Amino acid sequence: MTRRIVVMFAALVLIALGLAFYAWQLKRKVARDEQLATQxxxxxxxxxxxxxxxxxxxxASDSDATLRRSQMNVVLPAERTERARAVLRAxxxxxxxxxxxxxxxxxxxxxxxxxxxxxxxxxDTNSAFANTHPSGVLAEELTxxxxxxxxNANDGKIQRVKILVNGQxxxxxxxxxxxxxxxxxxxxxxxxxxxx
Amino acid sequence: MLSGRVSRLVLALxxxxxxxxxxxxxxxxxxxxxxxxxxxxxxxxxQTSYSVPVLEVNGQPYAGLVELLEPLGSVxxxxxxxxxxxxxxxxxxxxxxxxxxxxxxxxKVRGENYKLPANFVLQSGRGYVPLSATSNLLATFxxxxxxxxxxxxxxxxxxxxxxxxxxxxxxxxxRLLVEFPSAVNPSIATEPGRVRLTFRREPVASSGEDxxxxxxxxxxxxVFSEHDGIAELDITGTAPLMANFAxxxxxxIVTGAPPPPPPVAQQAPEPAPETPSNAAASPQQPQKPAAxxxxxxxxxxxxxxxxxxxxxxxxPEKDVxxxxxRRLQRELANRGIAASxxxxxxxxxxxxxRAISANAARPALYVALHAxxxxxxxxxxxALLPAANTSTQSFLPWxxxxxxxxxxxxxxxxxxxxxLEARKLPNATLFAPLRPMxxxxxxxxxxxxxxxAEKVDEIAAAAYQEQVAQSIAAGIAAIRAxxxxxxx
Numbered sequence: 001m002t003r004r005i006v007v008m009f010a011a012l013v014l015i016a017l018g019l020a021f022y023a024w025q026l027k028r029k030v031a032r033d034e035q036l037a038t039q040x041x042x043x044x045x046x047x048x049x050x051x052x053x054x055x056x057x058x059x060a061s062d063s064d065a066t067l068r069r070s071q072m073n074v075v076l077p078a079e080r081t082e083r084a085r086a087v088l089r090a091x092x093x094x095x096x097x098x099x100x101x102x103x104x105x106x107x108x109x110x111x112x113x114x115x116x117x118x119x120x121x122x123x124d125t126n127s128a129f130a131n132t133h134p135s136g137v138l139a140e141e142l143t144x145x146x147x148x149x150x151x152n153a154n155d156g157k158i159q160r161v162k163i164l165v166n167g168q169x170x171x172x173x174x175x176x177x178x179x180x181x182x183x184x185x186x187x188x189x190x191x192x193x194x195x196x
Numbered sequence: 197m198l199s200g201r202v203s204r205l206v207l208a209l210x211x212x213x214x215x216x217x218x219x220x221x222x223x224x225x226x227x228x229x230x231x232x233x234x235x236x237x238x239x240x241x242x243q244t245s246y247s248v249p250v251l252e253v254n255g256q257p258y259a260g261l262v263e264l265l266e267p268l269g270s271v272x273x274x275x276x277x278x279x280x281x282x283x284x285x286x287x288x289x290x291x292x293x294x295x296x297x298x299x300x301x302x303x304k305v306r307g308e309n310y311k312l313p314a315n316f317v318l319q320s321g322r323g324y325v326p327l328s329a330t331s332n333l334l335a336t337f338x339x340x341x342x343x344x345x346x347x348x349x350x351x352x353x354x355x356x357x358x359x360x361x362x363x364x365x366x367x368x369x370x371r372l373l374v375e376f377p378s379a380v381n382p383s384i385a386t387e388p389g390r391v392r393l394t395f396r397r398e399p400v401a402s403s404g405e406d407x408x409x410x411x412x413x414x415x416x417x418x419v420f421s422e423h424d425g426i427a428e429l430d431i432t433g434t435a436p437l438m439a440n441f442a443x444x445x446x447x448x449i450v451t452g453a454p455p456p457p458p459p460v461a462q463q464a465p466e467p468a469p470e471t472p473s474n475a476a477a478s479p480q481q482p483q484k485p486a487a488x489x490x491x492x493x494x495x496x497x498x499x500x501x502x503x504x505x506x507x508x509x510x511x512p513e514k515d516v517x518x519x520x521x522r523r524l525q526r527e528l529a530n531r532g533i534a535a536s537x538x539x540x541x542x543x544x545x546x547x548x549x550r551a552i553s554a555n556a557a558r559p560a561l562y563v564a565l566h567a568x569x570x571x572x573x574x575x576x577x578x579a580l581l582p583a584a585n586t587s588t589q590s591f592l593p594w595x596x597x598x599x600x601x602x603x604x605x606x607x608x609x610x611x612x613x614x615x616l617e618a619r620k621l622p623n624a625t626l627f628a629p630l631r632p633m634x635x636x637x638x639x640x641x642x643x644x645x646x647x648x649a650e651k652v653d654e655i656a657a658a659a660y661q662e663q664v665a666q667s668i669a670a671g672i673a674a675i676r677a678x679x680x681x682x683x684x
Contacts, residue, residue: 136568
């Protein structure tokens with residue numbers, strides 16, 4: 001009888017270990033899939049031909065709390081929304097490099113840019129952008145202001161900008177900056193002036 | 197037969213395994229958050245009264261040490277492995293040190309060995325002590341007597357609980373006079389044949405007899421009770437009752453409510469109203485409009501599950517700003533300015549609810565406090581909105597309520613920045629798209645503190661926070677004359 005109990009107990013321990021191993025494998029698989037999804041998203045950049053064109057970026061710097069105008073050469077698609085997306089991806093690229101003047105979360109990307117009428121742009125970012133963005137009033141404001149100012153600088157018709165996360169409206173970017181509103185380029189222009 | 201025994205054995209083993217697993221889980225995650233409204237300790241001291249969330253740890257109630265001490269002075273606490281080192285400095289007093297160890301009931305307080313009634317708990321960088329130890333610990337730290345009411349979870353420090361007296365004056369109608377040593381402001385709820393007075397902030401305590409019965413045709417009894425950090429006086433009668441304030445709030449008179457006016461139209465039944473203080477007073481006596489007053493409402497951002505920025509892995513923004521808020525409240529009080537906090541403990545409040553509470557408080561100024569680990573120094577923000585010429589006396593659109601106050605908000609930001617500059621603290625004044633500032637119908641600024649230098653945890657240093665709090669308070673005091681007082 002004692003031997004039977006030992007055998008049963010050993011069997012239970014083996015089953016528990018097996019389940020733990022299975023759970024660990026599942027966790028790794030989910031992590032791999034997420035990484036793959038992010039890579040696929042990044043790999044789905046629109047095809048762009050032609051010579052690189054100079055674009056204006058408003059790049060934030062955390063160390064001195066500034067927003068500086070800079071130029072970069074980017075291959076731009078012909079279509080207006082795709083051009084806006086390419087410009088924002090160039091901006092995100094500046095933030096994602098290491099060392100970064102204004103780090104944003106790894107995997108942050110612009111999924112799409114939509115135009116409502118002629119003057120309103122809706123920027124759809126991915127979850128990684130908001131979920132991993134550093135939290136803070138100034139840090140979040142710098143990001144929002146740089147997006148709006150960059151869009152306006154490269155397409156003067158864009159006067160209003162709304163930021164979505166994964167196709168959805170979100171209350172704040174990372175606990176502070178309001179994402180429920182439309183940002184006016186004229187309003188952000190004042191912020192840019194203050195942050196020069 | 198054998199198969200049945202094996203099945204029972206397997207079942208027994210699985211049950212034992214499940215029990216062991218549960219015990220292990222409970223051991224490794226002993227702190228289970230409770231709803232703060234239902235489970236809190238209220239502390240009364242001569243300077244202030246405040247609530248501290250109570251957590252159940254292994255079936256015993258615990259309170260956070262920092263939450264307990266912060267409203268009473270300056271606290272510097274940090275975990276060091278399994279140890280928890282704490283330095284507490286009462287206002288105008290000398291620093292006192294204490295050291296606790298996770299999972300041990302032995303501690304050192306002011307250099308002396310100290311035994312807790314149960315083990316100290318260190319969770320996520322926060323230290324918790326058993327509730328039954330709080331009165332003794334605070335008395336040791338403050339050098340003043342403390343009285344703990346365990347059933348009511350109310351703690352009285354250096355102040356005698358205010359005991360009320362009951363006097364029934366029989367007549368037509370009879371009146372029950374509830375007299376207090378000082379003015380009180382309870383919530384009053386009425387329902388047929390009953391008036392309930394709920395005291396949340398006043399150190400009201402039993403007069404000795406908790407359950408009084410009257411041989412009267414109208415008022416039949418009064419029951420006093422304490423629970424979850426509040427005190428309640430329940431007065432029962434044979435007919436609808438109402439409560440009136442008298443003697444400047446020191447006396448509450450409970451008597452029969454006048455009969456309702458004859459119905460002019462069919463009305464839906466209304467739930468029993470719970471009204472704050474004077475609103476429950478007799479409709480026969482028109483209320484005198486309260487005098488305008490200057491109140492600063494301090495909003496320590498985040499709280500509860502919303503930790504805000506992780507300044508360090510053990511130092512969330514929600515804790516940094518709550519400490520700063522208390523320092524600012526003290527600094528304002530030192531300058532004769534009344535201030536209240538939108539949250540006094542670690543509770544989550546939605547952005548909309550913050551705006552609703554702030555607007556309901558009708559402050560002369562709203563100050564939101566934030567903290568971040570990026571940048572340096574202090575940033576003072578006003579709302580990023582186009583200015584509007586809307587009258588502040590009219591209805592304001594929710595999304596842009598702040599627009600009508602932008603000029604005044606800007607003046608406050610400038611005044612605070614000037615004081616920061618005078619103290620040589622790096623600072624900047626900016627616009628920010630920060631919620632819920634846009635929804636605040638009063639002058640409003642937000643202050644975000646960043647570390648003073650490269651060392652990020654310096655943001656929680658008492659000296660740095662004192663400087664920032666003094667600057668904000670001095671800035672507000674300097675601009676006070678320009679800010680209109682508001683009728684509550």
